[in-house]
Structures are given as structure tokens and as C-alpha cells.
Amino acid sequence: MELAADKKEEAPAAERKSELRRHFSLHKWLYIFLIPGFLYLLVFKYIPMFGIVIAFKDFSLVRGIWGSDWIGLENFAYLFQSKDFYIVLRNSLLLSCYQIIFGFPAPIILAIMLNEVRSVIFKRVSQTVLYLPHFISWVVLAGIVMNFLSPSTGPVNHVIKALGHEPISFLLEPSYFRTILVSAEVWKGVGWGTIIYLAAMTGIDPSLYESARMDGASRIQQVRYITLPGIASTIIVLLILQLGNILDNGFEQVFLLYNPRTYDVADVFETYTYRIGLIDGRLSFGAAVGLFKAAVGFVLILMANRIAKLFGKQIW
Structure with missing residues (x-):
């Protein structure tokens, strides 16, 4: 009998x-x-996690990670x-x-507007024009912004001077x-986000x-009762991802545009x-700042996902 049972399990x-x-x-x-993709994640995402220990050490390049003193x-x-810290935290939260x-509602509104357009040619041309800025690097875009707002040659200040006012150094003014x-x-980013929502709208039953x-529903009523509920899950997922990165403001755009x-x-x-x-060469302190930011982002992701579950929109 035992043999028969073993054979059945095998x-x-x-x-x-x-x-x-x-x-x-x-x-x-x-x-x-x-x-x-797995190799990329392993080499650039998971292996560097061992460097987190630097945040708890008085790191020295000469002694290395394991030879540096532990300072807790x-x-x-x-x-x-x-x-x-509080200035940086305030700025990060405000910008996010x-x-x-x-920024978050802009692609939703734009996608709904494009979805209502009946001319296929106009819709395709509009989509192309709108998502082209996504492929412009921040280095180029920062140069465009600087030239556009330049107090001497920028078109914005040309208009201001034509109206009889003094030119404004926009990038030097904190306000x-x-x-x-x-x-x-x-x-x-608005064009790229628009593509995601337009793709979600294609899944709605015509x-x-x-x-x-x-039944006599107007365009606005169709948007309110069909389109928005149809893309609600996509909206919630993207919102959760954005909330999880609330302390992620990006390096390039700020670094290229700010000044002392x-x-x-x-x-x-x-x-x-x-x-x-x-x-400044304070690598341990810099690692501590980065670890704090990552920990806050992780907690926010968990909280946002919990809220999504309450609304019946679980993403995990």
C-alpha cells in the first residue's frame, strides 16, 4: 500500500x-x-544595495567599506x-x-480631448507633436528654457520690455x-502620459x-460615466507609482536650472x-540621505497600495 501511495505521489x-x-x-x-533585463536589475539595482552599509559607517576610501569604522x-x-534637511524635505515635497x-491630471484631460476628436489625421499629428518633447534630453530642454527666459534675448522678456517694463531674470528669482x-x-511629460491613457481607452467597449x-447622453456625460470609469484602474496605478516616488524630483532638471x-x-x-x-566628499552622510529617501518612498508605496485596496483596486 505504501508503494502504491509513493507511486501516486511521484x-x-x-x-x-x-x-x-x-x-x-x-x-x-x-x-x-x-x-x-534581469542582468541589468542584478548589476545596477540589487548588487549596489550592499553599499547601504556605508550609511552606518565612517566611510574611508582608503580603508574601504568593511575596514571603515562602524558609527551606527x-x-x-x-x-x-x-x-x-528640512529645507530639502520641504522643497522635495512641494515640487512633487x-x-x-x-502634472498628473494634464495627460488625462489631454487624452480625453484627443479621444473625442473625430479627425484621425489631426489626432495622429497632435499625438506626434505632443510626445516629441519626451525624447528631448534635460540638457537640451534646460538650454531651451534658459534661452526662452533670457533677460537679454529671450522672447518672454522682449514682450515684457515692449509693454514698458524692466526685463526679469526669471532663473535668478526664487519666486x-x-x-x-x-x-x-x-x-x-504630458504627451507620453497621454499615450498611456489613450491606450487604456482603446480597451473600453464601443x-x-x-x-x-x-439614451441621449451628452459628450460630457459619456466621458463622466464611461471613459473615466474605464480608465480608473490605470489612473490609480499611475497615481500610486507617483506617490511612491514623491521624494524623487529628478536630478538633471533641478541641477541644470538651479543656482546658488x-x-x-x-x-x-x-x-x-x-x-x-x-x-564635499561626505560619502557616508550622502548614503544616509539616500537611504532615508528610499525608505520613505517604500513606506508611501505600501500606504498608497493599502488605500487602493480599500477602493477595490488592488495592484499587487
């Missing part, structure tokens, strides 16, 4: 193995194509006592909030910096719109870590 195991072999033989090229949470204690308030940066980010038109006169309103974690870690 049979399903053998079947599972043969199924796995069959599955891998059928989809082997898909798995081969995944190898570069001293770097974090100094971080929370520093005035610069502005990006969410003004204008956040508006300029967020506007540039929205302009650069018969729903036909039924709504037969705008540090108080422009300095974010990425630029602060760069100055402290690489320019």
Missing part, C-alpha cells in the same frame, strides 16, 4: 516536470529575451538635526505636490523657480458609447546628496 511530480519542460521549450526565446545611526542623527496637482521647473516637466448615445541664489527653493534630495556626497 506521478503528479513527473507530470509537473514534463509540463515545465514543455513550457520552457515553447517559450524559450521569451525567457532568453528576459536575461538582459550617527549620520541619521546629524541629518535630522540639520537645518538643510505641484507635479501631482498640475519663479518652482513654476518654471514644474511647467517644463509637465510640458515634457457598444457602451453607442448605448449611451441612444535659488538653493532655498530648489535644492532637493538628489542635488543635496550630490553636493554633500560627491562635492
